[in-house]
Amino acid sequence: MMNAILFRCGLIGILFLGGPGQTAPTAQEILERADRNAVAGSRIAVSEMIIHGRRDSRSISAKSWVQGEDKSFTEYLAPAREKGIKMLKLGDQLWTYSPDTDRTISISGHMLRQSVMGSDLSYEDMMEDHSLVDLYHAEVAGEEIVLDRPCWILSLTSKGGDVAYASRKIWVDKERYVLLKEERYAKSGKLLKRLEVKSVVRIQNRWIQNSLVFKDALKTGQGTEFKIQTIEFDATIPDYIFSKASLRK
Amino acid sequence: MIRFLLKGILRDRSRSLFPFLIVAAGVFLTVAFFCYIKGAETDFVRYGANLSYGHVKVMTWAYQKEADQVPNDLALTGLSGLVAELRRTYPDMEWAPRITFGGLLDVPDEKGETKFQGPAAGLGVDLLTPSSREPERLELRKALVRGRLPAAHGEILLSDEMALKLKVLPGEKTTLIGTTMAGSMAMKNFTVTGTVRFGIQAMDRTALIADLADVQAALDMDDAAAQILGFFADGIYRQDPADAAVRRFNARTQDPNDDFRPVMQTLKEEAGMGYMLNAMTSMAAIIVFVYLLAMALVLWNAGLIGTLRRHGEFGLRLAIGEDKGHVYRTMIYESLMIGVLGSIVGTVLGLALSYFLQAKGIDFSGMLKNITLMMPTVLRARVTPMSYVIGFVPGILATLIGSAIAGRRIYRRQTAQLFKELET
Numbered sequence: 001m002m003n004a005i006l007f008r009c010g011l012i013g014i015l016f017l018g019g020p021g022q023t024a025p026t027a028q029e030i031l032e033r034a035d036r037n038a039v040a041g042s043r044i045a046v047s048e049m050i051i052h053g054r055r056d057s058r059s060i061s062a063k064s065w066v067q068g069e070d071k072s073f074t075e076y077l078a079p080a081r082e083k084g085i086k087m088l089k090l091g092d093q094l095w096t097y098s099p100d101t102d103r104t105i106s107i108s109g110h111m112l113r114q115s116v117m118g119s120d121l122s123y124e125d126m127m128e129d130h131s132l133v134d135l136y137h138a139e140v141a142g143e144e145i146v147l148d149r150p151c152w153i154l155s156l157t158s159k160g161g162d163v164a165y166a167s168r169k170i171w172v173d174k175e176r177y178v179l180l181k182e183e184r185y186a187k188s189g190k191l192l193k194r195l196e197v198k199s200v201v202r203i204q205n206r207w208i209q210n211s212l213v214f215k216d217a218l219k220t221g222q223g224t225e226f227k228i229q230t231i232e233f234d235a236t237i238p239d240y241i242f243s244k245a246s247l248r249k
Numbered sequence: 250m251i252r253f254l255l256k257g258i259l260r261d262r263s264r265s266l267f268p269f270l271i272v273a274a275g276v277f278l279t280v281a282f283f284c285y286i287k288g289a290e291t292d293f294v295r296y297g298a299n300l301s302y303g304h305v306k307v308m309t310w311a312y313q314k315e316a317d318q319v320p321n322d323l324a325l326t327g328l329s330g331l332v333a334e335l336r337r338t339y340p341d342m343e344w345a346p347r348i349t350f351g352g353l354l355d356v357p358d359e360k361g362e363t364k365f366q367g368p369a370a371g372l373g374v375d376l377l378t379p380s381s382r383e384p385e386r387l388e389l390r391k392a393l394v395r396g397r398l399p400a401a402h403g404e405i406l407l408s409d410e411m412a413l414k415l416k417v418l419p420g421e422k423t424t425l426i427g428t429t430m431a432g433s434m435a436m437k438n439f440t441v442t443g444t445v446r447f448g449i450q451a452m453d454r455t456a457l458i459a460d461l462a463d464v465q466a467a468l469d470m471d472d473a474a475a476q477i478l479g480f481f482a483d484g485i486y487r488q489d490p491a492d493a494a495v496r497r498f499n500a501r502t503q504d505p506n507d508d509f510r511p512v513m514q515t516l517k518e519e520a521g522m523g524y525m526l527n528a529m530t531s532m533a534a535i536i537v538f539v540y541l542l543a544m545a546l547v548l549w550n551a552g553l554i555g556t557l558r559r560h561g562e563f564g565l566r567l568a569i570g571e572d573k574g575h576v577y578r579t580m581i582y583e584s585l586m587i588g589v590l591g592s593i594v595g596t597v598l599g600l601a602l603s604y605f606l607q608a609k610g611i612d613f614s615g616m617l618k619n620i621t622l623m624m625p626t627v628l629r630a631r632v633t634p635m636s637y638v639i640g641f642v643p644g645i646l647a648t649l650i651g652s653a654i655a656g657r658r659i660y661r662r663q664t665a666q667l668f669k670e671l672e673t
Contacts, residue, residue, distance in 0.1 A: 118432020
């Protein structure tokens, strides 16, 4: 699921090069290309989440199985307290299983706004599975260099549906169409979340943001770091993985 | 002369009955309201201290700043050392670590799937140590509606209202879903052993009470607690010793830049408590003043009527040579006697009602159905030593003031006119 977080944030890029002499794409085209890069088939990944709290930092690692936009299954591997906790997302439903209680609980309603494992990410952030182009109007707000890469700055405004953030600002790599920075705003214009990519690597002919910091602007602390340790694309994932029964296994 | 005047008052009731009744009624109301406010104040402080605030409270500086959000990630750590230090430094006080927390209570069906789920306002207190006074402070035995108190780890009490809503019976298993000190999701199974009703709307809706050690385990708060409450051994809150304890504790050498340094505060420093306590004290003073004023006006008016009615009597007394000052003074003495008699009767009646309210109370929970403020729904009066004398202030002062003002007419009488007046 942690890895799914990276994907839901639109943080996987497939190498995508625009040819020389092409005219500058429109905001809509940039967003569509960034969206297309965000999700790719199936993947199995082991990732690490380092939560920098006000008091100390702690690390949580997890293995995720992801199929498209709708299905994901995560098992937490460490630390000992979190080991064995599992999460299953099927469409707009989310369940969590705790081995200590041997209970499977559906996460819904206001629980979706709670922090995932104490990180700066909420379950609602995890549940985002629609492409940005479906939810937001886009316009180019400028250009900027991020991570030594020229980027377009897109200003996204909600089309009015049920979205967690009324507006967003995203920085998209001009060549790779990889999202390198993002800010998420409330309807009032207040900054709620900030995301900064720290490094991008190329794996299996895809550009992947393998390290990023996600920060809840309303929380104190230094934010949450996400790091991908291993990732395998287009892996075969048995169907039973994405079932409630697999939570108890 | 006193005996003479007293006979006059008792035998000529038309002269004394109305002022007497006014004084008695005013004093009765003053005493009853004073006791009622004292009862409300005592209940308010007792409930506040026992349920939430203690007489003093220790927490981290960071927690104190955001206390309304119940931020357990900012809780006190190194709890056992800190409690030992407090017990050593303040041997006359009792110290009780507590954890307040929010979460969801999930009730499973036979397959282990969620059947019902509802929000819970949790409180972790020391329920299982035999010497712990926490069950007594929370009046858990009195509040118990069904089942029994927790006797082992993994057992909890639920508010009766919540148990009914979630259809949980004593003996059934539930799962608490909360947030650990580190912010992760926490899940722990508990067996409900009983249900409680406190008569406090905010608690009666969603209260979940568990042993401190269980809550520490569930929320990953090893040797940590949100707060340590301090209580004076006799259970009565006193501002000066509380202030002294706070000054001493906060003067300890600590790093002022450490957000997690322990700090202490008094009950009065709790949000809203100081204001409420001051307001209640002011209200008692205002009630006494208002009755004093109202009775003085009524008695002044009664005195004027009496003076008019006794116009002939005063004229005769002046005509036969009685000094105006003497007539005025006897009138004042009379009013003093009426004031004393009225105050005694009013105080006796007021105390009788107050003692009744002290024992029985008035249940107004029906009026607070939609109020979430943590306050007792059964208000009781409290009779204090002051209750015995508080009524004499307005009772005697009002009659004296009323008569003194009305009696001034005596000095306006012209001796030369007296016989003419008497002839007519």
